[in-house]
Amino acid sequence: MDVVDRFVEAVPELPGPPPGDPGTLFRRGRRRRRRRLAVVSSGTAVGVIAVVAVAVGLLDGPDRQVPDIADRPAGELVERAPDAGVVDEHWPVELTYVQNEREFRFRGTSWADWSVELKVGQDSWRLVDREHPVEEYETEGAGAFRDEGTSSAESEGFLRAPGPHLIGSWRSATGLGERVVVELEAIPGGVELVQQMGLSSEDVEAYVTPSIAGCDGRLPDCVPAGQSAARGIAHLPTGFPLFAEEGHDGGSGVYLEARSIRWADSSIAPVPADQIPRMSDHAAADAERAAGRSQLRHGSLTDRTFELGSDHLWSAIGHPSEVATRFAREVMGWTDAEPIDLTGDLPERATVTVRADGMREVTFDLEALDPTGERYGITQVNSRPDQELRIEDDHQLRWAPSVPHEVAGGLALVRTVHDGTVRIDLDPATTADGRVSLDGHLTAPQPCQDAQAALIAILDDDGRVIEITGAHWNSSGSSLCP
Amino acid sequence: MQDEAGFAVFYERHRSWLHRAVTATTGDPQLAAEAADEALVRAAERWEQVSTMSRPEGWLYRVAVNWATSWRRKWSRRPTLPIEALERSDSDQHVYELMDEVRRLPLLQRQMLVLRFVLGYSVSETAEALGIAEGTVKSGVHRARQQLRRDRDGTEVLDGRG
Numbered sequence: 285m286d287v288v289d290r291f292v293e294a295v296p297e298l299p300g301p302p303p304g305d306p307g308t309l310f311r312r313g314r315r316r317r318r319r320r321l322a323v324v325s326s327g328t329a330v331g332v333i334a335v336v337a338v339a340v341g342l343l344d345g346p347d348r349q350v351p352d353i354a355d356r357p358a359g360e361l362v363e364r365a366p367d368a369g370v371v372d373e374h375w376p377v378e379l380t381y382v383q384n385e386r387e388f389r390f391r392g393t394s395w396a397d398w399s400v401e402l403k404v405g406q407d408s409w410r411l412v413d414r415e416h417p418v419e420e421y422e423t424e425g426a427g428a429f430r431d432e433g434t435s436s437a438e439s440e441g442f443l444r445a446p447g448p449h450l451i452g453s454w455r456s457a458t459g460l461g462e463r464v465v466v467e468l469e470a471i472p473g474g475v476e477l478v479q480q481m482g483l484s485s486e487d488v489e490a491y492v493t494p495s496i497a498g499c500d501g502r503l504p505d506c507v508p509a510g511q512s513a514a515r516g517i518a519h520l521p522t523g524f525p526l527f528a529e530e531g532h533d534g535g536s537g538v539y540l541e542a543r544s545i546r547w548a549d550s551s552i553a554p555v556p557a558d559q560i561p562r563m564s565d566h567a568a569a570d571a572e573r574a575a576g577r578s579q580l581r582h583g584s585l586t587d588r589t590f591e592l593g594s595d596h597l598w599s600a601i602g603h604p605s606e607v608a609t610r611f612a613r614e615v616m617g618w619t620d621a622e623p624i625d626l627t628g629d630l631p632e633r634a635t636v637t638v639r640a641d642g643m644r645e646v647t648f649d650l651e652a653l654d655p656t657g658e659r660y661g662i663t664q665v666n667s668r669p670d671q672e673l674r675i676e677d678d679h680q681l682r683w684a685p686s687v688p689h690e691v692a693g694g695l696a697l698v699r700t701v702h703d704g705t706v707r708i709d710l711d712p713a714t715t716a717d718g719r720v721s722l723d724g725h726l727t728a729p730q731p732c733q734d735a736q737a738a739l740i741a742i743l744d745d746d747g748r749v750i751e752i753t754g755a756h757w758n759s760s761g762s763s764l765c766p
Numbered sequence: 767m768q769d770e771a772g773f774a775v776f777y778e779r780h781r782s783w784l785h786r787a788v789t790a791t792t793g794d795p796q797l798a799a800e801a802a803d804e805a806l807v808r809a810a811e812r813w814e815q816v817s818t819m820s821r822p823e824g825w826l827y828r829v830a831v832n833w834a835t836s837w838r839r840k841w842s843r844r845p846t847l848p849i850e851a852l853e854r855s856d857s858d859q860h861v862y863e864l865m866d867e868v869r870r871l872p873l874l875q876r877q878m879l880v881l882r883f884v885l886g887y888s889v890s891e892t893a894e895a896l897g898i899a900e901g902t903v904k905s906g907v908h909r910a911r912q913q914l915r916r917d918r919d920g921t922e923v924l925d926g927r928g
Contacts, residue, residue, distance in 0.1 A: 286911075287864075287911065287914040287915055288879065288910075288911055288914070290860075290864055291790075291864055291868060291879060291883065291884075292818035292883045292884055294790075294860070294861040294864050294865065295786050295787065295790050295880075295884050296783075296786060296788050296871060297861045297863065298786045298790060298795070298865070299786075299795055300782050300785060300786065301781055301782060301785035301798075302799055303804060304777075304781065304803060304804075306770075306773060306774040306776075306781075307770060307774070309772075309773075309803055309806045309807050309810055310769075310770050310773045310774070310777075310810040310813075311810075311811025312807050312810070313806075313807040313808065313809065313811035313812075313813070314811070314813075316812045317810075318813070446824055524768070536819045591911070599779065752904070
């Protein structure tokens with residue numbers, strides 16, 4: 285029986301869900317709907333409709349109430365920043381921001397004319413979202429849009445906020461109905477962030493969720509046990525979000541951090557969709573891929589092809605040449621690595637050759653593993669043609685430091701250990717064709733079981749990385765975890 | 767009341783498979799239960815539209831998986847109950863081994879397998895549900911199948927040999 289058939293047969297054998305009550309879920313859903321419609325009927329500005337809807341739609345966990353924001357001036361500080369999307373007299377706006385390690389650029393002159401782009405190269409941006417009215421609100425004057433990009437939008441034309449990358453996270457993180465205004469200084473790093481953008485504290489407004497008002501330390505240290513909280517900074521003239529951090533007991537994460545903001549400048553305009561290649565341009569991608577393959581066959585430095593594991597993931601954002609360069613610098617330790625040859629400049633797939641001083645060139649084959657270009661699989665297509673690789677019984681392999689451990693799409697990629705060192709006891713054996721087969725035991729970082737795959741860097745006597753390989757384990761047993 | 771009764775039927779029809787499909791995708795039954803319920807709440811919120819869908823399975827699955835992965839991303843330290851922690855009999859062993867192997871696939875490939883084979887979607891329907899090209903579905907399924915075969919063979923404990 286084919287393995288997929290076995291999978292299909294196995295799924296129904298998984299444990300079923302715990303008991304539930306359809307009535308409870310139905311009423312919860314209808315309450316959400318009523319709140320959304322109540323906002324519409326009360327004549328609240330259309331932008332808020334979208335914001336509230338997305339906030340409700342994205343808020344996780346318990347069903348939260350979303351009271352009118354106008355009723356919530358907290359403490360002695362009164363909220364002044366308008367909601368992004370509510371006012372239109374301050375347009376146009378250009379905001380660049382980082383979210384989930386990706387840099388985006390929002391440009392717009394009104395909520396009927398805006399775009400969101402993802403940075404894919406040094407000066408290269410790719411459109412990921414743009415205005416697209418949803419029928420339900422079209423007659424209300426727009427303000428709610430379908431996500432036309434490749435993000436994890438719900439399908440079927442259901443409501444999305446304008447620029448889900450921009451607004452949704454900020455609203456859900458800061459807690460639309462649960463925030464109080466605080467001094468900017470209460471958010472560590474807030475003053476510096478604002479200054480970096482050429483703004484002053486007079487240009488922004490800072491918020492926190494009420495439970496952490498008065499705490500100006502690290503967010504995880506402020507959050508009461510078992511609870512969650514958030515902080516945010518908004519740009520006062522426009523209401524656009526500049527910073528959002530959400531924390532819970534023991535941890536926190538920054539979901540949005542602005543890099544720059546410009547407004548009231550007529551030169552700002554959203555980018556027409558037809559001027560930027562879309563991810564859906566598969567025909568072009570196929571052509572580029574074919575070209576890349578051709579070059580590989582004829583341009584390889586070695587007649588021996590070495591593949592870096594299977595589907596080793598490298599979560600990086602940007603143009604493929606940047607991804608490959610970062611990989612070489614951060615994982616291989618080639619601090620002066622530079623891309624020298626790029627075949628295929630589309631985000632989906634590319635072949636990039638990287639060179640570093642004193643090192644052989646290495647060619648990577650990169651393929652975006654999801655349609656947003658958020659994650660690349662990297663295959664090293666040529667490696668270690670002639671290098672002398674000394675493998676001794678007590679060979680010690682140094683791990684590239686300062687690269688975080690990360691779980692990516694179910695395949696964990698270990699790129700560091702706590703002390704920057706991974707020790708592998710190798711049991712080298714030479715295969716019939718002269719290749720060295722590596723097997724042995726890895727003293728893996730903890731928690732070892734979190735990592736299902738590892739990249740292993742092999743160094744020469746000078747401590748330089750001359751080869752990257754990978755390892756993973758399967759259910760039959762692992763040699764990586766103790 | 768008519769809507770609520772209709773939703774109850776919908777709930778009974780879809781909750782169990784949805785939970786299992788998300789469990790197979792995320793490897794976390796607890797998270798899957800929450801994700802399935804969240805998807806059903808959203809279905810209730812948009813009941814007028816969802817109730818008219820001829821095949822709401824793909825939408826439910828995608829909403830649930832999106833929610834689950836978003837939750838996991840946000841709350842990476844949230845304690846979860848992995849599938850391995852469940853009580854299991856010897857006869858179930860093969861199921862968990864297989865799920866363990868599937869979980870090592872990239873998320874997108876796992877979603878492709880569930881949509882394509884568990885839910886019986888066509889290549890084009892799978893592509894549409896995931897917002898990707900049909901060719902991507904074909905290649906992704908091919909890769910997933912190859913990887914699972916390799917894992918089943920259990921011959922490659924160490925990959926990428928030099």
